[in-house]
Amino acid sequence: MSRALRFAPFALLVLIIGALVWRLSTPTDTNVHSTLEGKPVPAFSLAPILPNKPALDSSDLATGQPHLLNIFASWCIPCVTEVKVLQTLKAHGVAVEGIAVRDRPGDLSEFLARNGDPYERIGSDPQSQVQISLGSSGVPESFVVDGKGVIRYQQIGPIDRADVPMILAKLEQAR
């Protein structure tokens, strides 16, 4: 057995351990990056769901100002905590628009009455069609949309308190 061959297992081990150490020391990016970022919001026109709330149209997002588009539902438990964070964002001057997925007017008005209402407009998406065209696979999800109606950021899952500065920064960049 040649010398090189004898030390081959050890050399291989050093290589593998090196890679594993590198992997352990570099934190993984566990965020899922949206492929819709940088693309315009697909055109949609949603019906109103509550009598006192204007409906949502994709043209409502291209107003020259950035918007936070939130996909939610009254039957979604994480949305209960998220909606309170959205009110904090609203207090910072953020325009929050809602798409209510597979929702009923009675349930929704009760949800807003109990948890607060940060939304400027709410469109009803009874069959999840707009949700799917936005590439969203669940509730809640949120999109930072710039003044030209282009998606700048997609948040998969709820926005929690710790995300507020990040979301505000994204909205500022989209200005």
Added chain:
Amino acid sequence: MIAETGLAALWLAAALAGLQFVLMMVALRSGTDVRRAMRSVALVQGVLTLIAFAALLTVFALSDMSVALVFENSSSAKPFIYKVAGAWGNHEGSMLMWVTILAVAGAFVALLAHRTSERTTVAALGAQAILALGFYAFLLIASNPFARLWPAPPDGQGLNPLLQDPGLAFHPPTLYLGYVGLSVAFSFAVGALLTGEVDSRLARAMRPWVLGAWVLLTLGITAGSYWAYYELGWGGYWFWDPVENASLMPWLAATALLHSINVLAARGALKAWTMMLAVIAFSMSMVGTFLVRSGILTSVHAFAIDPERGTFLLALLAIYVGAAFILFAIRAPALKEGAPFELVSRETGLVVNNLILSVVLGIVFVGTLYPLFVEAVSGEKISVGAPYFDAVAGPLALLLAMLVGIGPLLAWRRERRPVLKRLQIPALLGITVLAITIILWRDMHILPRLGLTVAAYLAAASILPLTGRNPLRAPLATWGMVVAHFGIAVALVGMAANAAFSSETLAVAQPGEILTVGPWSVQLASVTPTAGKNWTAVEAELRASDGPRLVTLEPESRYYPNPPTETNESAIRTFWNGQLYTVVGKQDQNGGWQLRLWWKPFVTLIWAGGALIAIGGALALLGRLWRLVWRRRPRAEEWRQERYA
């Protein structure tokens, strides 16, 4: 007080492991006879770890919430058996179980190893002690299982409900016993490399440990596969998931070792290779533990993950395996190769077996770690799944299964008889099955088709070693080999039939609606709420019929409040020709229920085959142990072989 006793016992055991290592150094340097001292130290160390483990079991059984680990992993409402099993259903407890088994195994090595030379036994026990020391340090520094909580909370946080299953209560102990068996083989290899006494006596001392480890790993993998099959509700038995691969890699290495060690035991050949395999087999079990515990690879099996623990395990892995590899590189040239053999011989057969198993091991290893390397080089995230493994490892596994039929028929050293002639009937059977599949199922995929062919051939070929002699007088080890090889054929039939003939129906059904899957028509009779001790559920009643047979199945969708988790309890009905597998999911807004139905012909043969393989190993182990215990003096033929070696 109980927890503190356990902790004290653990510290004492660690100190004794240190002493055991020092004793080895003294013995190797000065040649002092330390065997008796070593034996007592190893024995007491085993007893102390048993006391520590008993203390942990006790605090779990009593639901002592002032112990942090109990609070985090138990709740007083749990059924008693899961309270006790909760002791090892978590990181700290499972590590304590691991060192306990390690130390008890060390005690048995000290008591039983009268076959190897004294120097090698002492060196192996020293290696075992340094292994144990690393894990004691890990426990005592980074994961103390006996840490207290003050004030004690009123109730605990519960155990992951997926783990509240009798199968899983016994899964970790089985795997750990297997890993520890491999660690003993590792220690023997390191000890023998230190003393330079790699011979057939060493192989015979190692063999029962390797066999035992292999039997338990086989059982662990088989049971784990069945658990994933019925508990996760996906209807699959193997997903090539990193965690599954982590358990498969040590098994593949152990299988190779199991075969090469026979060459070393019988012929004194393949010395360096066998030592290398012993080191690799144990490193694979450490790699597996590291991959699972560090969370370095994304897996569908969610484990509690902690990068710090991962680092600790990686450091232990680097030290032990690195040291063993360097020792190997230095000592391997000094190993004299044993008896030569000709091209057509049992030795060649076993070398080919080892080559194929090593290549498959390499394939699984590369496939499991490949995403890691791709991300390191290009930053791209990929995952390697069944298409790669099936395509690359599948054909090799079939080739190996072909050769399994031939190898045992060959004689040691050289084969002059026309062995292929004995394979006429098996070959004919295989060809017949191939013809039948071509006639009946034209569009069957190539792998299941070849799988059925090879299975038919191997089923017949595996029995051949018992023919031509009185089978009752064949050694138990030969019987074990035949049973295990036959088990491969059985498992192969199950896998091929499952791949080729399964039918699946996914649908939303209203109560009263009838769905069909394979030959079965299944009616959703009703859906009713139900409750257990610590869960609530909806239970569907399904009435299934394929004409003559009429059965009722009751799959559940369960909700556990503590911690909040939903699980699907599939309902499975086993028939002689397959399994009907049903899962109930959520209700949609129109009142329909998601139903998933599978008809899986002969799928149970997969696990029956796995069980046969393990039984075969157990028979061989019994045979070897019987000789170890009842015939301590080597038989004449062994004497001859040893002198020849």
